[in-house]
Amino acid sequence: MGEVDTAFIQAIEHRPKLAIIEAEGIPLIDLSVLNSPDSSNPSVISHLAAEIGDACKNWGFFQVINHGVPSERRQKVELAMRKFFAQSTEEKRKVKRDEMNPMGYYDTEHTKNVRDWKEVFDLAVQVPTLMPVSQDPNDKELMDYINRWPEYPPELREACEEYAEEVEKLCFKLLELISLSLGLAAKRLHGLFKEQTSFIRLNHYPACPIPQLALGVGRHKDAGALTVLAQDNVGGLQVKRKTDGEWIRIKPTPNAYIINIGDIMQVWSNDKYESVEHRVMVNSEKERFSIPFFFNPAHYVMVEPIEELTNEQNPAKYKAYNWGKFSATRKQSNFKKLNVENIQAHHFKIAEEACEEYAEEVKKLCFKLLELTSLSLGLAAKRLNGLFKEQTSFIRLNHYPACPIPQLALGVGRHKDGGALTVFAQDNVGGLQVKRKTDAEWIRIKPTPNAYIINIGDIMQVWSNEKYECGAQGDGELREGKVFHSIFLQPSSLCYGRAH
Structure with a gap:
């Protein structure tokens, strides 16, 4: 990993800022009551569950201390993993994972289609761990994930197995407290983990010469139920704060674990608890080690909102999906760069909920653009905001089927948008054309x-007294075999404003 490959370089908007924002107010929850005589006191446990519930709702993650995992078990793994990663790449690759068995060593993993600055060693917690062979819903064949243990260091296997046993106990304790915080019976979710697909990852992040361009792990949300993370004293984990979208660093707390709510828990809670986006920064001088335990249910579990948490006033916000097939699909991006976003839990959002959430986010973008446009005209940033107090904005979902006469027809004829701004998302098929001012040629965009196209509308042309001009546009030909397409029921094209 010494050479800097362009595959590691993050897009400009996702590159880390080296000026670190330390997190403040992160919940630090003491679990000592679980190992005391008060563990049978319902009111004490109820208070602890409420504390965890608040952390899940407001932060999506928290730290725990006095958790019951013996420190010597963690230390044994930390020492053994350092010995393993200190070996030559040739030695480590003797236990390299592959597409048929994703357990073992790997050093070319991608997150969001960008290579991570890390090397990992994965091991299944339960033996056997059964998972689907493929993502094909009609393929019922299963495979057994086999742990690949290296010859050196010989103590790695025992250290990992003993550690897994202790962290698994902690996971079930946390699962019970989260269940109680949701108003469920403590063991309501236990049966879903009877044949769990949990795994442990040993992470090594070498010192990186380009920490301003690369990430140890790119931005992502954990797909499973819970993640229990042990990090060393170097640190580097960042989470995206809900309140303002800032990336904040989680300062290492000695002997603590960081607990992340995963996408499955978000779905089970019907969005009462939200999975948090996070990433890992790299260090130009120090290597870093961490040990996440990914607590995942059985492969056959259908992930959907818990029945007791839905009703007429709070209907289910997700369609059910199979965890094993979902996971098999996700693993595609571990071995190759994809041209599209990998499957995510939000792809199973029921349409009404998905549109409302999307509208909320695009509306924020519109006001940011409105303020920047106002400033560019020499106005106060919020000069035009009041005109949108009772806005009449709308979203249009467009589908353009393949057309047998693309030389004669258009998806949308030539026009100008009548509103103020249009924020337009198109899929990878494309088709949008604009009339170039300089020579009146129609040019394809x-x-x-992951980009949006912004159109100035007629209203903005009038407000600017023609300093800015609304451009003519239309959706051009769709040749045979080219179609707008939905990926996991996401619409092909979404517009905030006028159609294209």
Whole structure:
């Protein structure tokens, strides 16, 4: 990993800021009551469950101390993993994982289609761990994840197995407290982990010469139920704060564990608890080690909102999905760069909920753009905001089927948008054309992944007294074999304002 490959370089908007914002107010929860005579006191346990519930709701993660995991078990793993990663790449790759068995060593993993600055060693917690062979819903074949243990260090296997046993106990304790915090019976979710697919990852983040360009792990949310993370004293974990979207660093707390709510728990709670986006910064001088325990249910579990947590006033916000098939699909991006976003839990959002959440986020973007446009005109940033107090904005979902006469028809004919601004998302098929001012030629806007196209509308042209001009546009031809497509029921094209 000494050479800097461009595969490690994050897009500009996702590169880390080296000026660190330390997190303040992160919940630090003392679990000592679970190992005391008060553990049978319902009111004490209820108070602890409420504390964890508040952390899940407001932060999506928290730290725990006095958790019952013997420190010597963790120390044995930390020492053994350092010995393993200190070996040559050739030695480590003797236990390299592959597409048929994802347990073992790996050093070219991607997150959001960008390579991570790390090397890992994965091991299944339960033996056997059964998972689907493929993501094909009609393929019922299962595979057994086999742990690949290296010859050196010989103590790694025993250290990991003993550690896994203790952290698994902690996971079930946390699962019970979270269940209670949701108003469920303590063991309501236990049966879903009878044939769990949990695994432990040993992470090594070497010192990186380009910490301002690369990440140890790119931004992501954990797909499982819970993650129990042990990090060393170097630190580097950052979480995206809900209140303002800032990336904040989680300062290491000696002998503590960081607990993340995963996507499965978000779905089970019907969005009462939210999975938090996080990433890992790298250090130019120090290597870093961490040990996440990913607590995941059985492969056959259908993930959906818990029945007791839904009703007429709070209907289910997600369609059910199979955990094993979901996980098999996710693992595709571990071995190759994909041209699209990998499958996510939010792809199973019921349409009404998904549209409302999307509208809320795009509305924020619109006001940011409105303020910047106002400033560019020499106005106060919020000069135009009041005109949108009772806005009449709307979203349109467009589908353009393949057309047998693309030389004669258009998806949308030439027009100008009548509103103030249009924020437009197109899929990778494309088709949007604009009329270039300089020579009146129709030019195609090539799709840019994860980008939005912003149109100035007629209203903005009038407000600016024609300093800014609304451009003519239309959706061009769709040749045979090219279609707008939905990925996991997401619409092909979404507009905030006028259609395209």
